[in-house]
Amino acid sequence: MTKIKVENVTKIFGKHINSALKLVEQKKNKTEILKQTGATIGVNDASFSVNEGEIFVIMGLSGSGKSTLVRLLNHLIEPTSGSIYIDGENISKMNKQQLRTIRREKMSMVFQNFGLFPQRTVLANTEYGLEVRGIPKEERTKKAEQALENAGLLPYKDQFPSQLSGGMQQRVGLARALANDPDILLMDEAFSALDPLIRKDMQDELLDLQQKVRKTIIFITHDLNEALRIGDRIALMKDGKIIQIGTGEEILTNPANDYVKTFLEDVDRSKVLTVENAMIRPISVNVEMDGPKVALKRMRDEEVSVLLAVDKRREFKGYITADDALEASKRGEKDVNGILKADMPVVPPDMLIQDVLGVISESPTPLAVVNENKLVGVLIRGVVIQSLASNTEEVTRDE
Ligand SMILES: Nc1ncnc2c1ncn2[C@@H]1O[C@H](COP(=O)(O)OP(=O)(O)OP(=O)(O)O)[C@@H](O)[C@H]1O
Ligand SMILES: [Mg+2]
Secondary structure (H helix, E strand, O other): OOEEEEEEEEEEEEEOHHHHHHHHHHHOOOHHHHHHHHHHEEEEEEEEEEEOOOEEEEEEOOOOHHHHHHHOOOOOOOEEEEEEEEEEEEHHHHHHHHHHHHHHHHHHEEEOOOOOOOOHHHHHHHHHHHHHHOOHHHHHHHHHHHHHHHHHHHHHHOOOOHHOOHHHHHHHHHHHHHOOOOEEEEEEOOOOOOOOHHHHHHHHHHHHHHHHHEEEEEEOOOOOOHHHHOEEEEEEEEOOEEEEEEEEHHHHOOOHHHHHHHHHOOOOHHHHHHHHOOEEOEEEEEEEOHHHHHHHHHHHOOOOOEEEOOOOEEEEEEEEEEHHHEEEEHOOOOHHHOOOOOOOEOOOHHHHHEHHHHHHHHOOOOEEEEEEOOOEEEEHHHHHHHHHHHHHHHHHOOO
């Protein structure tokens, strides 16, 4: 279900907004518009939808319009043109009261610099949003304590932010946002101020939490690896424009243009390639139809020494080797059931290559790729290594 819908939204800062808007309509870019009018394009004709329960990542370089987009979403600023819908309702058409309710109850924000009040305790910080909403003391304390408990911070509730590490402070920021029980979490560079290992812990924690609370999360980051780790989908912004939206896999496999490609250069391909991208067509034998002679002929034709065994429904049954097939053929056996081996590792197609590299290097046989019991492919060590190498090459070659 669509939670947030952004439709042709443009935000222009400065003077001469109308002439700048005309130039946006003529598809002029940010630099041209600045030169001609002096107006700064914050967001340029952005359209996208965010599904309920999704982690939607917005990335882009500094000044590309990420924070402006978030401020448009919680209506801290008005779009110059275009519409934003939350739960199907156009927020530009809401009155002040409705907007305040949306901002206080439907959305919570987690800030880069944590945004905690230094003179309030951890508990009082966590209660803040509830307090603003006028929730009675007892109830808000209960909710805040629950949120701190979920974040593993309850023992620290009476401490002050300065007594906590950066990671812990940000967990308080997250707990405060969740205490409100909003539908939507807006996180603008929320983890960027943390050092790398703590940052990774926070990403894990967010993913864990998301399993439990299923919020719709808009997560802004500069960091592609962070985006790939936590984003269900990623939108890439440049000069106020959204230049590509897709899953990490889609964007990496099919970058929309050279700009996107340069973004991807840093990324270790093995982190996002899945088994499906590296598997090859399996050469198989049908245990219900084929005997050793057919198997041997197929091995010769296809120049392989192993066949994967399936039944008529293509369910995976194991494998046979050329040596065994030859022996069985000499013994006059009519089928391959007597020589069927079962010790081939099985992996699902959507598993990450990085997670199967260990299995591949240990296994004397290739790996069977099996989806709902059906054999869909085979993973061969040499091909996997080659695909990792050639993918890296492809990304750099066009630059
Ligand atoms: N209040 C404002 N007044 C004028 N221009 C603004 C204002 N806010 C943002 N801008 C301009 O809009 C553009 C987008 O800024 P924004 O803060 O959204 O970028 P960002 O992607 O969040 O960057 P960063 O990664 O540095 O946080 C920039 O060119 C910026 O100068
Ligand atoms: Mg910003």
